[in-house]
Amino acid sequence: MINETYKRMLQGKSVIRELSEYAAARGKEIGYDNVFDYSLGNPSVACPREYTAHMIRMLEEKDPMAIHGYSPSLGIESVRKAVADSLNRRFGMDYDTRHIFMASGAAGALAHALRCVTKPGDEILVFAPYFPEYNPYISHTGAVLKAVPADTENFQINFQALEEVMNERVTAVLVNTPNNPSGIAYSTETIERLADFLRKKQSRYGHDIFLISDEPYREITFSGADSPYVSRFYDNSVSCYSFSKSLSLPGERIGYAAVNPRCTDGDSMAVMFGQISRGIGHNCPPSSVQLAVAEVLDKTSDLSVYETNMNLLYSALTRLGFQVVKPGGTFYIFPKALEEDANAFCMKAKKYDLILVPSDNFGVPGYFRMAYCMDTDKVKRSIPVLERFVREEYSAGQARG
Amino acid sequence: MINETYKRMLQGKSVIRELSEYAAARGKEIGYDNVFDYSLGNPSVACPREYTAHMIRMLEEKDPMAIHGYSPSLGIESVRKAVADSLNRRFGMDYDTRHIFMASGAAGALAHALRCVTKPGDEILVFAPYFPEYNPYISHTGAVLKAVPADTENFQINFQALEEVMNERVTAVLVNTPNNPSGIAYSTETIERLADFLRKKQSRYGHDIFLISDEPYREITFSGADSPYVSRFYDNSVSCYSFSKSLSLPGERIGYAAVNPRCTDGDSMAVMFGQISRGIGHNCPPSSVQLAVAEVLDKTSDLSVYETNMNLLYSALTRLGFQVVKPGGTFYIFPKALEEDANAFCMKAKKYDLILVPSDNFGVPGYFRMAYCMDTDKVKRSIPVLERFVREEYSAGQARG
Numbered sequence: 001m002i003n004e005t006y007k008r009m010l011q012g013k014s015v016i017r018e019l020s021e022y023a024a025a026r027g028k029e030i031g032y033d034n035v036f037d038y039s040l041g042n043p044s045v046a047c048p049r050e051y052t053a054h055m056i057r058m059l060e061e062k063d064p065m066a067i068h069g070y071s072p073s074l075g076i077e078s079v080r081k082a083v084a085d086s087l088n089r090r091f092g093m094d095y096d097t098r099h100i101f102m103a104s105g106a107a108g109a110l111a112h113a114l115r116c117v118t119k120p121g122d123e124i125l126v127f128a129p130y131f132p133e134y135n136p137y138i139s140h141t142g143a144v145l146k147a148v149p150a151d152t153e154n155f156q157i158n159f160q161a162l163e164e165v166m167n168e169r170v171t172a173v174l175v176n177t178p179n180n181p182s183g184i185a186y187s188t189e190t191i192e193r194l195a196d197f198l199r200k201k202q203s204r205y206g207h208d209i210f211l212i213s214d215e216p217y218r219e220i221t222f223s224g225a226d227s228p229y230v231s232r233f234y235d236n237s238v239s240c241y242s243f244s245k246s247l248s249l250p251g252e253r254i255g256y257a258a259v260n261p262r263c264t265d266g267d268s269m270a271v272m273f274g275q276i277s278r279g280i281g282h283n284c285p286p287s288s289v290q291l292a293v294a295e296v297l298d299k300t301s302d303l304s305v306y307e308t309n310m311n312l313l314y315s316a317l318t319r320l321g322f323q324v325v326k327p328g329g330t331f332y333i334f335p336k337a338l339e340e341d342a343n344a345f346c347m348k349a350k351k352y353d354l355i356l357v358p359s360d361n362f363g364v365p366g367y368f369r370m371a372y373c374m375d376t377d378k379v380k381r382s383i384p385v386l387e388r389f390v391r392e393e394y395s396a397g398q399a400r401g
Numbered sequence: 402m403i404n405e406t407y408k409r410m411l412q413g414k415s416v417i418r419e420l421s422e423y424a425a426a427r428g429k430e431i432g433y434d435n436v437f438d439y440s441l442g443n444p445s446v447a448c449p450r451e452y453t454a455h456m457i458r459m460l461e462e463k464d465p466m467a468i469h470g471y472s473p474s475l476g477i478e479s480v481r482k483a484v485a486d487s488l489n490r491r492f493g494m495d496y497d498t499r500h501i502f503m504a505s506g507a508a509g510a511l512a513h514a515l516r517c518v519t520k521p522g523d524e525i526l527v528f529a530p531y532f533p534e535y536n537p538y539i540s541h542t543g544a545v546l547k548a549v550p551a552d553t554e555n556f557q558i559n560f561q562a563l564e565e566v567m568n569e570r571v572t573a574v575l576v577n578t579p580n581n582p583s584g585i586a587y588s589t590e591t592i593e594r595l596a597d598f599l600r601k602k603q604s605r606y607g608h609d610i611f612l613i614s615d616e617p618y619r620e621i622t623f624s625g626a627d628s629p630y631v632s633r634f635y636d637n638s639v640s641c642y643s644f645s646k647s648l649s650l651p652g653e654r655i656g657y658a659a660v661n662p663r664c665t666d667g668d669s670m671a672v673m674f675g676q677i678s679r680g681i682g683h684n685c686p687p688s689s690v691q692l693a694v695a696e697v698l699d700k701t702s703d704l705s706v707y708e709t710n711m712n713l714l715y716s717a718l719t720r721l722g723f724q725v726v727k728p729g730g731t732f733y734i735f736p737k738a739l740e741e742d743a744n745a746f747c748m749k750a751k752k753y754d755l756i757l758v759p760s761d762n763f764g765v766p767g768y769f770r771m772a773y774c775m776d777t778d779k780v781k782r783s784i785p786v787l788e789r790f791v792r793e794e795y796s797a798g799q800a801r802g
């Protein structure tokens with residue numbers, strides 16, 4: 001018989017996806033060039049040439065069985081070693097091959113890590129604003145998502161709110177820096193303070209509290225941003241990474257979980273991830289993609305367009321009177337809407353073919369997200385439209401007040 | 402805190418994997434050519450040239466964003482349509498795009514289908530002998546695996562045993578034809594009888610019973626075998642397919658679930674699979690692999706070596722006095738061991754560098770599996786060794802009795 005849980009989920013469509021579908025449909029009417037589609041966080045720059053070149057060379061020269069054969073369920077050993085070496089070199093860590101688990105993007109890494117360090121009924125803390133897909137990731141583990149209210153001043157961590165939400169049932173804390181949707185990177189000070197806080201709670205409660213770090217935007221940071229490597233600050237940590245954004249390979253489903261060598265059961269956790277894989281029917285990311293990515297671990301796509309776009313939007317938004325915190329990375333910006341109801345605000349923007357995502361699903365009402373992964377030219381063309389929208393829909397006084 | 406369930410799973414290593422690791426280690430000592438490694442079901446022939454050629458052409462000519470961009474969570478629409486068209490053409494079905502869900506191999510397809518049509522506490526029937534990984538696939542859904550004892554005469558379905566095991570809690574029945582480990586294909590007669598049986602039970606119990614068909618070996622059938630397309634015979638059915646064996650791409654994690662258009666909620670089931678994906682952190686198979694596979698849907702690797710190997714082994718085994726049913730497909734054969742304890746039998750074989758898998762984990766004690774996906778030359782060289790093993794370890798009279 002059809003499982004009613006999944007049947008009910010048919011009702012709950014993703015707001016982001018609906019807006020993106022609307023933008024595509026509208027694009028068919030007026031030309032997609034004329035739709036200022038800030039809905040989807042889909043990379044807008046090509047993968048590095050070296051990735052393509054290496055993939056072609058493998059396909060031309062290597063034994064197909066070596067490229068397309070089964071990967072061990074924890075990932076191809078040489079690839080895991082290359083990932084460990086790269087992280088050690090770049091972030092002063094001491095990962096070994098056994099601490100790396102290849103996963104189908106950060107989503108896959110998170111699904112494994114969250115399942116491994118919690119049991120049904122446990123609480124997992126997330127910090128608002130947060131990626132709405134954390135809801136299904138967490139609810140399917142049987143644990144309960146609890147959101148810590150935002151510090152809307154700067155979107156760092158609201159420690160007073162954290163103290164209020166924290167309790168003995170919490171066994172994991174999930175952070176995402178640089179952050180989707182705010183674009184903010186947690187500072188060294190923020191992470192140090194969080195690590196201290198968690199260590200104290202661990203010793204008070206007498207049990208582990210894991211820090212699960214979701215890092216798909218780790219390589220997209222802007223000049224001047226302080227965006228340190230989270231796992232350096234806390235032993236019970238797992239770093240969940242995706243190559244989707246840094247190498248512009250979101251469809252290839254490739255990432256990894258890096259288990260802190262000093263965490264509880266650190267030497268066997270990746271093997272446990274492998275056991276979890278057996279139950280969810282996903283054994284490993286594609287073998288050829290693992291092999292090709294291992295050759296370009298220290299490279300990225302040309303990510304500079306994101307900073308260019310951010311600066312253009314940040315300056316336009318502040319000029320137009322929006323309250324907005326300057327992003328330290330990602331390709332998102334998260335301004336306050338010009339009326340309390342962000343849904344109403346975004347509906348009005350739609351009339352101008354400005355596709356903005358209201359913030360309610362991110363756990364902070366009254367804001368909106370713009371994903372500015374697009375050509376700079378389009379961002380530039382959108383600014384006068386944004387200006388007209390604000391002028392016509394919101395009185396000058398109100399907008400600038 | 403580390404989840405104790407997964408920690409306990411660390412103890413339960415896969416027998417097949419242990420044997421395969423032993424074979425690899427032994428290969429380093431005496432040369433892998435001298436290890437008759439019948440342990441792993443890993444394709445031994447290259448993927449079709451057309452697959453490689455198409456992948457290279459895409460990488461050289463297409464926009465990287467189009468190849469590597471996000472796939473919708475149900476799969477790339479054009480690929481789903483191509484799969485539906487191919488199945489309709491080949492098996493007289495009437496699938497539409499909406500009935501196809503792209504999955505990471507048959508494992509991914511099964512994980513989605515089994516979750517969707519059961520709820521925790523339901524029973525799922527499997528037929529012995531069966532693939533041991535069905536245990537984690539099913540236990541992670543919260544449903545309970547119940548095995549129907551084998552008909553060891555011919556490894557078709559033991560309908561008397563099925564009648565005894567069937568009860569009202571059963572909401573899904575899982576078949577695998579051609580079968581791992583027996584190599585047997587279910588005949589038209591078997592499938593018709595199973596479909597009749599299930600229809601009667603559905604109407605008696607007043608609820609759906611889904612037939613989930615695991616078909617990674619569908620394209621590997623041998624001359625004379627009657628191996629029909631399961632979903633043609635029963636409306637409440639989902640066909641779970643993998644390209645791992647037919648195209649020799651096991652590492653690329655690509656397959657699909659095809660939902661029978663006439664099944665309950667047939668038009669929305671693939672969307673429910675998409676919802677399940679969100680919770681297990683696996684969004685879709687790799688985009689480039691989806692696109693390349695769509696170009697070679699009606700092709701296969703050169704699979705003839707498997708039939709050649711099967712004939713050689715079948716004739717040698719029968720000559721040596723083994724009781725064995727002739728496979729109709731796959732690259733497995735499943736003879737009865739020459740002593741009651743298949744583990745003891747396989748341990749003795751190991752001394753001759755014959756790596757055989759004892760059958761206990763397949764739910765039928767006293768047999769062993771040989772995966773003959775290897776060069777025919779190696780199969781030929783293994784036969785005198787098999788002969789010597791039988792002669793030295795088992796008296797001639799016993800072996801031929």
